[in-house]
Amino acid sequence: MSLIVAQNLTKIYNTEEVEVHALRGVDFTIEEGSFASFVGPSGSGKTTLLNLIGCLDKPTGGRLLVEGSDISSLGRKEGARFRGQNIGYIFQNFNLIPVLTAFENVEYPLVMVQNRPVSERQDRVAGLLAAVGMADQKGKFPDQLSGGQKQRVAIARALVTNPKLVLADEPTANLDHDAAYGIIRLMEKMKDDLRTTFIFSTHDTRIIGEVEIVYTLEDGRLTGQQISGGKVHE
């Protein structure tokens, strides 16, 4: 069974004066364990699509199944529970909680979302921080870390609940070249180690070549699907 199935997915934003068609009938499937990216220019619908998959927003039309669940029918609480159990997030601006240390930021979903016992939390967080190369920075607060370090912590936080799916919205946009490559390689490694599906949006041409599957979005339509090796499906 595919992890994500999108059928004729549409999303229309109604502003006061105009209707904005962010997605115009998008169809795709993503298998478990994929390392996929949505690419396209600004306004093409990448973030909207990620928000829909991440259960942060609801489609206007079409069908979207994540892990077999039609997530468009989930209410506020059910949506939060679904995200807490199944989805990890990595944000462009890292979005770490400034009053928590690196360790506590990674621990947060286990404490506040999943209520896991202390012993389990300690091992899991320490293991992940080591895996992302941040074990020696665990006591530092976000304002004491570089952009790349913050994103590593954010990756550990996204993975700490052992989600099926990690969504990353422009994860390298605020990073320099080396840090961006480092983050992509880290995500790929975590995908291989943990069998977690990674989907991210980007318009960063530097990293597109590192991705297994690239979906191209233009003006709300899926215009291409490129599998690693250079074959492009129209």
Add this chain to the structure above:
Amino acid sequence: MSNLLKIAMRNLFRYRRRTLLTMALIVAGMVFVLVFVAVTDSFKNMMIGHITESFLGHIQIHKRGYLASIDNLPLHLNLLPRQVEMVEQVLSQTEGVEAYSERIKFGGGFSNFQQTTNIRVNGVDPGKEFETCPLLISRIVKGKRDASSLEKGKILVPELLARGLGIKVGDTVVVVATNRDGSVNGKTFVVGGILESATGPGGRDGYIHIEDAKELLRITTKEVSEFVIRVRDFPQVYSVHAQLKSRFSDKLNKEGKPMFEVYTWEKLSPFSNIANMIDVMTFFVKLMLISVVLISIMNVMIMAVYERIREIGTISAIGTLPGKVLSLFVAEGFLLGIMGAISGTILGMVIVFILNLSTITFSFGRQTGLVLAPIISIWEVVTISLFVIVVAVVASLQPAWKASRMEPIDALRHV
């Protein structure tokens, strides 16, 4: 829970200046209320103590209708022997009654043989009266401060009359009174002492022995105008009053109405109105405290929510339930309330302690040199502190609710 409080505490100290400013407002409000309550309660309790222990007693019992005519001191509304025995029996069986004194009260003429004026006379048993109103003895400013100043044939003259008529201790005076039948009788007395005026309706009250009162009024039976009661502990006044009322409830007169009137000092003294006003003022001061806490915490929490919209979006996106988001912000209000309440209590107690050391004196009515001794009960401190904490939590509910209802997608987009 500890993680929730840890995050809340760190968030508070993330905006240190704003937190300290809000706390300072709460502390100032707490201190103001605590000191105000301590000072006004001290003043109120001192005055109540002075009034009740020097002449009014804690509770009084009269024949029905006596209080409405008390200005005339009506002898025909005296309690008759059978009723006196009834009251004595009930008083002896009532828990909490420490002492009581019977009084025959009447109005009369008071003369030093040169000038005559009006006097209100209380015929009392000195032993019982001093036991029931222990401060009466301290009001004797001239003469012996013991029962001998009120033995048979002697009179305690109020300062007001003594000064006006130029009377000294040892002088002979005459009291003339009309008895119940309308005949007039007079009796000479030796002045046993001069009584300092008390606050309230006691400025023209003189005291004689109850046997002299009976002789003057030609009363041959055991009848009295009123019973004055002292309870063991002042806070018991209301329970003893309730007990007495209940015990007298089945004692009815010929018209089928209660035979006796049982009143606490509050009904008998105009000072109770002042005490009530003090309570009303205290209530409004507490209301001000609530407003200060409510507005300052609401303000700080609204700011906190507004500044952390993206953060709210982040924690919601990663699966934090709306209830947890709400409790995160409520915890901040709760901690602000606790810290404010603790600091305010400590500072307030220190100020009350300093006021006690400073020996501040004040005047009330004709009394001067009364020492202000502010004191605040632990119960009052706990109540006010809990009040502040509850108000702090309530004030943070609206901003917290707003935070918990935010759509994560909108919050994440917030710039």
